[in-house]
Amino acid sequence: xxxxxxxxxxxxxxxxxxVGGRSGIVPLTRFDPxxxxxxxxxQIDDAVVTFPPGPFQFEIKRMSAFxxxxxxxxxxxxxxxxxxxxxxxxNAEEEPPSCPPGGAVFLGVAMGGLPxxxxxxxxxxxxxxxxxxxxLIPSLIPNMxxxxxxxxxxxxxxxxxxxxxxxxxxxxxxxxxxAIRSGARTWALAGGVEAVTTPITYSGFEAMxxxxxxxxxxxxxxxxxxxxxxxxxGEAAAVFVxxxxxxxxxxxxxxxxxxxxxxxxxxxxxxxxxxxRHVARCMTGALADAxxxxxxxxxxxxxxxxxxxxxxxxxxxxxxVTADARRKPIVTSLxxxxxxxxxxxxxxxxxxxxxALRHQTVPPTLKLEKPDPAFADMDIAREARTxxxxxxxxxxxxxxxxxxxLVVSRA
Amino acid sequence: xxxxxxxxxxxxxxxxxxxxxxxxxxSHLAPDSHLATSIEGMSSLKMVELLLxxxxxxxxxxxxxxxxKFGTMRDLVTYIRDLQDAPQQPA
Numbered sequence: 001x002x003x004x005x006x007x008x009x010x011x012x013x014x015x016x017x018x019v020g021g022r023s024g025i026v027p028l029t030r031f032d033p034x035x036x037x038x039x040x041x042x043q044i045d046d047a048v049v050t051f052p053p054g055p056f057q058f059e060i061k062r063m064s065a066f067x068x069x070x071x072x073x074x075x076x077x078x079x080x081x082x083x084x085x086x087x088x089x090x091n092a093e094e095e096p097p098s099c100p101p102g103g104a105v106f107l108g109v110a111m112g113g114l115p116x117x118x119x120x121x122x123x124x125x126x127x128x129x130x131x132x133x134x135x136l137i138p139s140l141i142p143n144m145x146x147x148x149x150x151x152x153x154x155x156x157x158x159x160x161x162x163x164x165x166x167x168x169x170x171x172x173x174x175x176x177x178x179a180i181r182s183g184a185r186t187w188a189l190a191g192g193v194e195a196v197t198t199p200i201t202y203s204g205f206e207a208m209x210x211x212x213x214x215x216x217x218x219x220x221x222x223x224x225x226x227x228x229x230x231x232x233x234g235e236a237a238a239v240f241v242x243x244x245x246x247x248x249x250x251x252x253x254x255x256x257x258x259x260x261x262x263x264x265x266x267x268x269x270x271x272x273x274x275x276x277r278h279v280a281r282c283m284t285g286a287l288a289d290a291x292x293x294x295x296x297x298x299x300x301x302x303x304x305x306x307x308x309x310x311x312x313x314x315x316x317x318x319x320x321v322t323a324d325a326r327r328k329p330i331v332t333s334l335x336x337x338x339x340x341x342x343x344x345x346x347x348x349x350x351x352x353x354x355x356a357l358r359h360q361t362v363p364p365t366l367k368l369e370k371p372d373p374a375f376a377d378m379d380i381a382r383e384a385r386t387x388x389x390x391x392x393x394x395x396x397x398x399x400x401x402x403x404x405x406l407v408v409s410r411a
Numbered sequence: 412x413x414x415x416x417x418x419x420x421x422x423x424x425x426x427x428x429x430x431x432x433x434x435x436x437x438s439h440l441a442p443d444s445h446l447a448t449s450i451e452g453m454s455s456l457k458m459v460e461l462l463l464x465x466x467x468x469x470x471x472x473x474x475x476x477x478x479x480k481f482g483t484m485r486d487l488v489t490y491i492r493d494l495q496d497a498p499q500q501p502a
Contacts, residue, residue, distance in 0.1 A: 058433065058452060062460075130475060134459040 001256060002076025003351050004049060004069050005236035006042035006338050010076070014348075015355040017337055018363035019384040024338050025217040025232055030115075030197045038211035040220060041197050042234030042339030044069060051075070054096040055152050062135040063144060064113030065195035065235070070145035071152065073237035074105075074189050078153065081241035081253060096152055104157040104185050105146040106176035107239075108168025108192035110343040110398065113140025115198035145193050149239075157185065165398025166303070167264065168192055169238070170346030170406060174262035176242045177406075186247045191239035194342035201233060208272065212306060221306030221340070223333035223365050224315070224380050226372040231305040234339025238347035257354045260391075261290025261407030268401030274303075274310045279317035279403050283393060286405035287321075294325040296391050297407070299362050299381075301349035303395045304333040305340040314395065315375050329393070332381040336366030346396035346404060353392035357410045361386050422488050428468045432461055442485040449484075471495070 003010070006024025007017030017024065027033075028041035044065075049072045051060060060068060078097040120136045138144060143161040150159040158179075164171045169192015176190035205211045212230040214220035222228040248255055263285030267278035287294060300318060304311040315331070322328050334345075334352055341348055356362055362385045371380065394406040422442060430437045433450060440449055446461075447453055453461075462478055465471075465487070471494050481487050 058457065131463065133463070134456040138456070 001080060001238070001240045001351055001354065002073040002078075003236070003238045003348070004044055004072050004076075005238070005341065005348060006044060006234060009045075009048040009072070011351060011355065014351060015359070018334065018352055018355075019359075019361060021364060021366055021384075023218055023336065023366060024234070025220065027217060028197060031199055033202065036199075036202045037206055037213045038202060038230070038232065039215060040212070040217045040232050042232060042236075042341070043197060044195070044235045052095055056148065059135065059138070060148065062133070062139055063148065064116040064139045066109060066113060066193045066237070067139065067145045067148050069195055069235065069237035070107060070191075070193040070239065071148050073191065073193070073239040074149045074153070077189060077191075077239045077241050081243070099153055099155065100187070102157060102186055103155045104176070104179065104188040105150045105155055105159040106162065106172040106179070106188055106190040107146040107149070107160070108162045108164065108170065108172035108343040108347070109142040109145055110163060110165050110168045110194055111196045111201070112142035113144070114196040114201060116140040118198050118200045149189060155189070164264075164402045164404070165400055166340070166342045166345055167396040167398040167402040167404040168343035170394065170396035170404035171264050171402070173240065173242070173259070173347060173350065173406060174264055174404060177259045177262050180242055180244050187241060187243040189239055190242050191237065191347040192344040193237035194344045195235040196342070197233055197235055205231075205233070210307065219367060221335050222367045222369070223302070223304040223306045223335050224311055224372055224375055225306075225368050226370045228306045228308060228311060228372075231307055231335065232339040234335070234341040236338060236341035236344040236348050238344050238351050240347070240350070255411040257357050257411050258409045259406060260409050261286040261288070261292070262405070263289055264402070264404040266401045266403070271401075272399045274313040274397045275401065276313045276316035276320065278401065279314055279395070279397060280320045282403035282405050283317060283321045283395065286393060286407050290407035290409075292391065292407065294322045294329075295327055297329040297393045298387070298389045299353070299356060299392045300329045300331045301353050301392055301394045302331050302333045303345065303397050305335045305345075310397070312372075312374060314397070315378055319378070328379050330362045330379050330381050330385065330387070332362055333365045334363070336368065346394055346406070349394040349396070350406060350408060353394055353408050356389045356392060357408070360389050362389065418488055418492060421492055422484065425465070425484065425487060425491070428465060429461065432464050433457075440484055442483065442488065444484050446481055446484065446487065465491070469495070
């Protein structure tokens with residue numbers, strides 16, 4: 001697996017940040033946010049997003065940030081899964097990581113190159129039509145992240161981009177899992193990416209009253225807190241090598257965990273609201289796909305982004321799913337650490353879940369200081385908790401009534 | 412008859428700017444070199460952006476209709492020289 005996020009450019013950076021209670025939310029610097037109510041963001045440090053020489057180096061520099069972040073995370077995932085053999089004379093600093101034939105790419109992207117679109121419109125209006133870069137359209141189309149990964153690494157089977165709002169990455173992982181289960185593929189790169197820290201994102205979400213208005217980055221967003229007031233924009237890419245278990249074991253690959261269940265559905269009570277009924281149905285579907293009951297889930301990596309309605313709806317759904325369970329799962333959210341990374345949020349949850357399985361520790365819900373009394377019956381992690389973690393549920397929900405869930409088990 | 416020394420200097424400037432643009436050594440370029448085939452990794456999109464870059468470098472605005480018509484480096488030198496010599500159009 002590979003990741004780049006506000007907590008750093010490695011899986012260990014993410015994990016140490018999560019269990020150590022480190023916030024990646026900062027005063028945003030990508031533009032002057034003075035005219036906006038929300039002035040914070042979970043930003044990636046671009047200085048760490050570098051690439052060895054290789055195909056399409058020139059084009060990569062001209063891509064919107066989401067393409068570069070996805071490429072970076074995919075490189076890390078490939079290095080993790082297909083490390084060069086000892087006798088391989090490939091110089092890791094001079095060539096991109098290699099991979100075997102027969103692979104595919106499934107990537108979730110919600111808003112694509114929104115920063116490039118905004119910059120392109122401004123340039124067109126200020127400097128004239130003919131100054132538009134010929135790389136504008138290729139840099140912003142949502143599929144370019146998956147395409148750039150496939151082209152750079154010579155992956156010549158299917159490359160699929162899924163646009164399912166904030167459930168995109170989770171849906172992409174599920175589709176890759178289904179392709180492998182069906183026997184159509186033995187391995188695939190899959191995950192999600194988002195990087196939309198640009199003024200139009202802030203004005204659009206502010207018009208929806210979706211962003212937190214807190215100025216202190218150390219205090220926002222606050223999932224499940226009674227003083228939660230909205231989300232904070234975050235940037236991230238998280239990409240995994242998914243592989244048929246027998247194939248992975250036959251080649252001696254390190255197996256971080258096993259995806260055993262996936263479900264995705266639709267339905268909501270408004271175009272953007274999260275529906276408890278449909279989220280519950282999605283969670284139940286993922287559990288059924290994994291052939292386990294709610295008792296078998298030790299931890300839920302929630303979608304909870306700090307939204308008043310959304311956090312409550314997700315817990316209401318979980319409450320109904322686990323109503324008859326003998327033991328209740330621990331619930332946690334990453335958003336206080338990283339902000340809402342939209343299409344990448346489910347894949348980010350999956351990285352955290354895999355690390356929780358490895359370390360037998362549930363990371364805390366950062367910035368949860370005053371739990372909402374409405375959630376008093378739920379076991380929400382407020383501190384890093386060492387406990388038996390055999391199986392986790394990963395949730396994601398997106399505008400348009402899209403829900404997706406994954407069940408991941410210890411390898 | 413145009414000034415050959417001036418054309419040579421202009422050619423060298425253009426080679427320098429192409430090198431900056433592609434971030435590679437392009438000192439192999441000669442006046443007869445074809446722009447589309449003599450620069451490693453050149454593509455139609457890169458060519459459009461290269462010409463926009465040249466506009467910035469020389470403070471000129473190329474006519475949109477000629478952008479696709481540069482064959483050799485010499486064509487580019489001639490076009491830029493002629494544009495530099497053309498009287499400024501009133502705004």
